[in-house]
Amino acid sequence: MIGNKIQPYKYSMKIGTLADFELSGSSLVGFYLVPPKNAITLENMIMHFKIQFDASSAAGDRKINRIVVTDNSWSVRTDGSEFRADYFRPLTVDLTADGNRIIDFKMDVTSLINKNNADYAEQYGADPVDINWVFVEMPTGINDLVTAGVIKLWKVEGLYTTKGIR
Amino acid sequence: MSDTGQKDKGYPKTDLDDRDFDIVLLYGGSGKFACITPLGATYEVYAIEVPKHLIFNRRLLLQNITLGFDPHTDAGADPDCPNTPGSRVPWYLSFSADGVLTEDEMAQGVKFNQAPPFDIEVQANSLPQPTDAGWDNKIYVHLYWGNASYVSYGLPTLQLVKHDYDIKI
Numbered sequence: 565m566i567g568n569k570i571q572p573y574k575y576s577m578k579i580g581t582l583a584d585f586e587l588s589g590s591s592l593v594g595f596y597l598v599p600p601k602n603a604i605t606l607e608n609m610i611m612h613f614k615i616q617f618d619a620s621s622a623a624g625d626r627k628i629n630r631i632v633v634t635d636n637s638w639s640v641r642t643d644g645s646e647f648r649a650d651y652f653r654p655l656t657v658d659l660t661a662d663g664n665r666i667i668d669f670k671m672d673v674t675s676l677i678n679k680n681n682a683d684y685a686e687q688y689g690a691d692p693v694d695i696n697w698v699f700v701e702m703p704t705g706i707n708d709l710v711t712a713g714v715i716k717l718w719k720v721e722g723l724y725t726t727k728g729i730r
Numbered sequence: 731m732s733d734t735g736q737k738d739k740g741y742p743k744t745d746l747d748d749r750d751f752d753i754v755l756l757y758g759g760s761g762k763f764a765c766i767t768p769l770g771a772t773y774e775v776y777a778i779e780v781p782k783h784l785i786f787n788r789r790l791l792l793q794n795i796t797l798g799f800d801p802h803t804d805a806g807a808d809p810d811c812p813n814t815p816g817s818r819v820p821w822y823l824s825f826s827a828d829g830v831l832t833e834d835e836m837a838q839g840v841k842f843n844q845a846p847p848f849d850i851e852v853q854a855n856s857l858p859q860p861t862d863a864g865w866d867n868k869i870y871v872h873l874y875w876g877n878a879s880y881v882s883y884g885l886p887t888l889q890l891v892k893h894d895y896d897i898k899i
Contacts (some may be wrong), residue, residue, distance in 0.1 A: 578750065579750070580750035580751030581750075582751065582753060585753070585770065587755075588755070589755070590755035590756060592755070592756035593753065593754070593756075594753065594754040594755075594756065595749070595751055595752075595753060596751060596752040596753075596754070597751050598750055598751055598752065638756075655858075697754070699756075708802055729759075
C-alpha cells in the first residue's frame with residue numbers, strides 16, 4: 565500500500581458584523597469582508613441581513629431586489645442600464661418588508677462568489693484588486709431619502725483557504 | 731473522544747488583528763447623495779439670531795465652506811445622473827432686519843462668482859441695525875441666484891465664523 569499524506573491548506577474563518585447603520589441616500593449598499601492577508605481562495609460565504617426601512621419610505625420601496633456579488637462597484641443608471649464591473653453575479657430575490665417595515669433573511673451566497681477573488685485590499689478605492697463585494701440592491705426610490713432606514717444587522721462570514729500547510 | 735495527538739507549540743496566532751470589513755454606499759438612478767439636484771428656488775433667506783440686548787452690529791464674518799454654495803447652470807443628464815453642473819453662475823448676498831426683500835432688491839446685493847471656500851467680511855454699514863424698522867433680534871441673510879433650475883452641490887447657506895457687536899450694559 566502506498567502511503568499518501570494529504571497536506572491541505574489551512575482554513576481561516578472571518579466574520580464581519582455591522583449593526584445599527586443608518587442608510588442614507590443610497591439604494592445600493594456593499595459589504596467587503598476583508599480576507600486574511602494570506603488568503604488564497606474564498607470557499608464559502610454566508611450572510612445575515614436585517615433592515616428596517618424608515619416610515620417615510622414609500623411602501624413599494626421597502627424591498628430588496630437583488631443580491632449581487634461583484635469585484636468592483638457598479639451603478640444602475642437613470643435609463644435602467646448598468647455600468648458593470650468585470651465580475652458580476654446578481655441574484656433576484658424580491659424580498660418585501662413585513663408590517664414592521666423589516667426584512668430579515670439569511671442566505672448562503674457561496675454560489676455567487678468568485679472563489680479566486682480573495683485579495684486583501686487596504687481600503688475601498690485603492691488599486692483594483694480581485695475581491696468579492698456583496699451588494700444589496702433596493703429600489704431607487706429610497707435614494708431620495710436622507711434617512712432610508714437602519715441596517716439593524718449585516719453579518720458576513722467567509723471561509724478562506726490560507727497559505728501554509730496544516 | 732479520541733486524542734489526535736496534536737501538540738501545539740507556542741501560542742496560536744489570530745488573523746483578526748485589523749479591520750474586518752468595509753462598507754460602501756452607491757446610488758442607483760437619481761441618488762441625492764451622488765447626483766447634483768436643481769435648487770428649486772430662486773433665493774434663500776435665513777436668520778442669524780443675535781443677543782437680546784444688542785444695540786449695534788459691528789462686523790460679521792461668514793465663510794462659504796469647501797463644497798459650499800456654488801451655483802451652476804444645469805448641463806442636463808449624463809448616463810449616471812439626471813442633472814450635471816454646467817458653468818458657474820453668480821449669486822448675490824444681502825441682509826435685512828425683517829427678512830423682506832424683493833428679488834430685484836436681492837439682485838442689488840454683493841456679487842460672488844468664485845469657487846468656495848472663501849471668507850466674507852461684512853461691515854456695520856451693510857448690516858441691519860436694531861434701529862431699523864422690523865428688527866426682531868435677527869439678522870436675515872438673503873442669498874439670491876435667480877433661477878430655480880440652477881444646481882449646486884452645497885446648500886445655499888454660509889457658515890457664521892464671527893460676529894462683533896455692542897451690547898447694552
